[in-house]
Amino acid sequence: DGGITQSPKYLFRKEGQNVTLSCEQNLNHDAMYWYRQDPGQGLRLIYYSQIVNDFQKGDIAEGYSVSREKKESFPLTVTSAQKNPTAFYLCASSFRDRGNTIYFGEGSWLTVV
Amino acid sequence: SQQGEEDPQALSIQEGENATMNCSYKTSINNLQWYRQNSGRGLVHLILIRSNEREKHSGRLRVTLDTSKKSSSLLITASRAADTASYFCATDLKTSYDKVIFGPGTSLSVIP
Numbered sequence: 001d002g003g004i005t006q007s008p009k010y011l012f013r014k015e016g017q018n019v020t021l022s023c024e025q026n027l028n029h030d031a032m033y034w035y036r037q038d039p040g041q042g043l044r045l046i047y048y049s050q051i052v053n054d055f056q057k058g059d060i061a062e063g064y065s066v067s068r069e070k071k072e073s074f075p076l077t078v079t080s081a082q083k084n085p086t087a088f089y090l091c092a093s094s095f096r097d098r099g100n101t102i103y104f105g106e107g108s109w110l111t112v113v
Numbered sequence: 114s115q116q117g118e119e120d121p122q123a124l125s126i127q128e129g130e131n132a133t134m135n136c137s138y139k140t141s142i143n144n145l146q147w148y149r150q151n152s153g154r155g156l157v158h159l160i161l162i163r164s165n166e167r168e169k170h171s172g173r174l175r176v177t178l179d180t181s182k183k184s185s186s187l188l189i190t191a192s193r194a195a196d197t198a199s200y201f202c203a204t205d206l207k208t209s210y211d212k213v214i215f216g217p218g219t220s221l222s223v224i225p
Contacts, residue, residue: 042201042217090155099144099163102213104155
């Protein structure tokens with residue numbers, strides 16, 4: 001089945017550690033996105049990528065890094081510089097043309113312990 | 114800053130009633146979309162309305178768009194308990210259509 005796979009679903013991180021969240025899509029989409037969602041809140045854009053080897057910062061990119069070496073993959077690294085990383089992280093993808101539906105993965109819960 | 118803002122933040126209705134949620138945005142857009150999120154899950158696309166459209170229907174959903182007021186509304190008719198979820202509007206900006214911004218959402222509770 002086509003879709004977006006995020007892993008792991010739940011992740012615990014010690015303070016000072018980097019952690020990488022995986023996102024893979026087999027929908028042949030050009031654009032991929034990472035959003036952060038805090039409990040009871042909306043989504044905030046972290047990074048987005050329109051094509052391979054290119055990505056742009058969203059509204060809250062500080063403390064995060066991404067790569068887009070393959071069309072199917074857009075991993076997100078939460079670095080130790082991110083002061084409050086505990087949140088729900090959502091990966092999404094879409095075709096690049098205007099007005100295309102964004103498809104979401106099931107999300108990853110990150111908790112700092 | 115938020116591009117889209119939904120209101121109300123929370124809405125509680127009885128099953129069978131209609132639910133209306135509103136979304137306002139600040140800058141010119143290409144398209145506006147509505148999404149639904151069940152607790153702890155990813156978002157699911159409901160409907161897209163283009164900036165040159167005024168109204169769109171999909172099943173029990175009706176979306177309107179008023180570009181002069183920079184606002185949209187989502188109407189769910191004959192609500193069901195299964196409609197309980199959070200609903201978000203999302204806009205892509207005329208200046209950067211690949212950057213899709215979501216509002217804070219409306220939490221809908223439908224009481225059986």
